[in-house]
Amino acid sequence: MKLLFLGSGSAFTTGADNYHSNMLLISDRGDKLLLDCGSDIRFSLHDAGFSHQDITDIYISHLHADHVGGMEYIGISRLFDPSCQKPNLYLSKDIASEVWERSLSGGMRHIGGDIANLDTYFKVDPINYQDAFIWQDIRFQLIRVIHIHNSFSLMPSYGLFFEIAGTKIFLTTDTQLCLAENGEYYEQADLIFHDCETSKYPSPVHVSYAQLTQLPPEIKGKMWLYGYQPGHLPNAQADGFLGFVKRGQVFDFEQVNTQNFTFHQRDRI
Numbered sequence: 001m002k003l004l005f006l007g008s009g010s011a012f013t014t015g016a017d018n019y020h021s022n023m024l025l026i027s028d029r030g031d032k033l034l035l036d037c038g039s040d041i042r043f044s045l046h047d048a049g050f051s052h053q054d055i056t057d058i059y060i061s062h063l064h065a066d067h068v069g070g071m072e073y074i075g076i077s078r079l080f081d082p083s084c085q086k087p088n089l090y091l092s093k094d095i096a097s098e099v100w101e102r103s104l105s106g107g108m109r110h111i112g113g114d115i116a117n118l119d120t121y122f123k124v125d126p127i128n129y130q131d132a133f134i135w136q137d138i139r140f141q142l143i144r145v146i147h148i149h150n151s152f153s154l155m156p157s158y159g160l161f162f163e164i165a166g167t168k169i170f171l172t173t174d175t176q177l178c179l180a181e182n183g184e185y186y187e188q189a190d191l192i193f194h195d196c197e198t199s200k201y202p203s204p205v206h207v208s209y210a211q212l213t214q215l216p217p218e219i220k221g222k223m224w225l226y227g228y229q230p231g232h233l234p235n236a237q238a239d240g241f242l243g244f245v246k247r248g249q250v251f252d253f254e255q256v257n258t259q260n261f262t263f264h265q266r267d268r269i
């Protein structure tokens with residue numbers, strides 16, 4: 001099983017060297033699970049040698065366009081491609097009810113000869129609070145993280161906690177630093193892929209690099225950083241992290257036996 005970062009940049013990433021932080025999990029047989037589907041997904045998939053035809057399973061963490069804005073491309077392209085079936089769509093129940101009305105329906109509701117809805121394009125699997133979905137015998141537990149609090153209400157994102165070949169992985173998705181709520185997953189994980197804002201003018205809705213440097217060394221030592229802005233990056237390894245994930249970077253999880261596992265990381269596919 002391989003984890004490919006199609007991109008590792010922030011929402012407003014520009015330039016030729018990075019895309020939105022969307023990933024593909026690719027099984028040894030070639031089955032694929034897309035983890036978030038941002039508005040530049042058609043470009044990032046193409047650069048990695050894939051297209052809408054490869055996207056049979058999708059997980060959506062929250063409703064910002066760098067995570068959901070590419071669903072129109074995937075949904076419509078697959079609907080009119082006779083070689084494709086509806087992709088499975090996994091997402092938390094609370095955003096399953098919003099993704100259509102608040103994000104996708106504007107461009108996808110009107111279809112030749114009919115009125116469409118989310119089920120026209122996707123096989124929707126709404127997931128209960130703190131519950132999980134199964135893909136390729138892997139259990140993906142949804143972890144609610146605090147992304148935006150507007151004083152009236154919380155807009156969460158849903159990170160994932162899962163295990164591949166003995167490696168426990170915590171993928172935060174977009175988040176503030178919320179150790180009080182989710183500290184147990186930082187402890188349990190062998191590998192953490194963490195949102196990290198590197199902007200000179202940090203927003204309050206993403207954890208900043210400066211905040212992450214204050215974490216204990218044992219946590220930083222299993223942490224890869226992604227979701228950063230274009231431009232200069234600090235020396236993450238010197239600060240105790242594993243590093244910044246680059247676009248196209250592949251993490252290869254290879255089972256050796258039930259007790260031991262190897263973990264390889266390649267620079268590029």
Ligand SMILES: [Zn+2]
Nearest residue numbers: 062064147174
């Ligand atoms: Zn977001």
